[in-house]
Amino acid sequence: MTSDTALEQGQNPRGEVLSSVHTPELDGFRALAVTMVFVAHVCYGSRLPLAVLSWMPEPLRQVITHGWLGVDLFFILSGLLITGILVDSKNSAAYFRNFYGRRALRILPLYLTCIAVMSIAYRGYGSYFVLSLGFLANFDHLFHVPEPHGPGVFWSLSIEEHFYLLWPLLVYFLNRSHLLLLSILIVGVTPILRGVCAAYGMDANSEIYMYSFFRFDGLALGAALAIWVRSRYFTSKHIVILVTTLGGLALAITVIGRPYGIMQGQSVASAALRYTQAEFLFAAAIASALALGGSTLTAPLRSRVAKFVSDRSYCIYLIHLALIDLYLWTMHSLNINDIVSLGPVLTVCLRLIILGVTTLLIASLSRRFLEGPFLQLKRYF
Numbered sequence: 001m002t003s004d005t006a007l008e009q010g011q012n013p014r015g016e017v018l019s020s021v022h023t024p025e026l027d028g029f030r031a032l033a034v035t036m037v038f039v040a041h042v043c044y045g046s047r048l049p050l051a052v053l054s055w056m057p058e059p060l061r062q063v064i065t066h067g068w069l070g071v072d073l074f075f076i077l078s079g080l081l082i083t084g085i086l087v088d089s090k091n092s093a094a095y096f097r098n099f100y101g102r103r104a105l106r107i108l109p110l111y112l113t114c115i116a117v118m119s120i121a122y123r124g125y126g127s128y129f130v131l132s133l134g135f136l137a138n139f140d141h142l143f144h145v146p147e148p149h150g151p152g153v154f155w156s157l158s159i160e161e162h163f164y165l166l167w168p169l170l171v172y173f174l175n176r177s178h179l180l181l182l183s184i185l186i187v188g189v190t191p192i193l194r195g196v197c198a199a200y201g202m203d204a205n206s207e208i209y210m211y212s213f214f215r216f217d218g219l220a221l222g223a224a225l226a227i228w229v230r231s232r233y234f235t236s237k238h239i240v241i242l243v244t245t246l247g248g249l250a251l252a253i254t255v256i257g258r259p260y261g262i263m264q265g266q267s268v269a270s271a272a273l274r275y276t277q278a279e280f281l282f283a284a285a286i287a288s289a290l291a292l293g294g295s296t297l298t299a300p301l302r303s304r305v306a307k308f309v310s311d312r313s314y315c316i317y318l319i320h321l322a323l324i325d326l327y328l329w330t331m332h333s334l335n336i337n338d339i340v341s342l343g344p345v346l347t348v349c350l351r352l353i354i355l356g357v358t359t360l361l362i363a364s365l366s367r368r369f370l371e372g373p374f375l376q377l378k379r380y381f
Helices: 025-044 058-065 067-089 095-121 126-133 150-173 176-199 204-208 216-229 236-260 268-291 296-302 304-311 313-333 338-342 344-380
Strands: none
Touching (some): 025 058, 025 268, 025 296, 025 304, 025 313, 058 067, 067 095, 067 150, 067 216, 095 150, 095 313, 095 344, 150 176, 150 313, 176 216, 176 268, 296 304, 338 344
16 A cells, blocks of 8 residues: 555645645636536527527637536546545545545535435436435436436536545555556546447447446546656656647547547547547646646636635536526516527526526525535544
């Protein structure tokens, strides 16, 4: 369980020991991830006809339509942060108890509350909520269980919990070199697994997109970053090499995969490599931010707005799609068609404002009165 000499705790280019330094830039990435998902769902998950979005410049539409990749950014951040916690605490006396205790306090109060409330709002989906209680929402297709729209976001949380069911054990028994090799192996093998299964007819959206063993590569990539920043290889020279390598790999995947339909959602190439393509770019951006932490270039990631959204990102993610459903139900009940009444531009802007403010308000209340009291109990773990 000891660390290899070559992978001992390292320092960043400013000479700070990474395991003891909070990196506020990561709050910015978390805020970016949840914002990407939120905006994409408001524009494309709230039954807006595509013609309503035609006023947007094409580059803006492209950015919004790729907001679903925010989940992959979440996976990398989760792998980075949680693996860092595990590596730093692996020699503590109550390693497993502390990790799972703190994890439960962070995840369960809000998650169980959402399940309770949404099971009342979404009648007829009892089987889905039963699966969700066991963190199996992402396997609803396998069990032929219908998925309600709003609570459908539970799938990604299930993937994270499956990963962290076994990952603490691997961190505990493997040294850092072997853990790094395992992480890289997962990053390399998972796209191959996706491609093979897609070639044999597995559905890219309901199965490959959601089943845990097809999505562990993002978490493993974050884990590899966590080990790297704690090593003596976290230097200016190696940062340039890593960022260049990740960016080059993403570019190569794009160029080589384009003739095979990598940018088309239903192709084998897309099912295999689309996530990897984005994950390498995200990892390169995160590595750059870690290297430039505290500088003017990363100031937006450290802003108060980014911190505010980041602190509420868990709740925002869990409730935002259900709030979109509530908005649509309310408008329908009042016999109001905002598209006809306001026109395309005002409709999109108004929905973003109303749903954004409402989601942030509820997330703030949750942070203050639900999540906060339980988070204070972490000191006992």
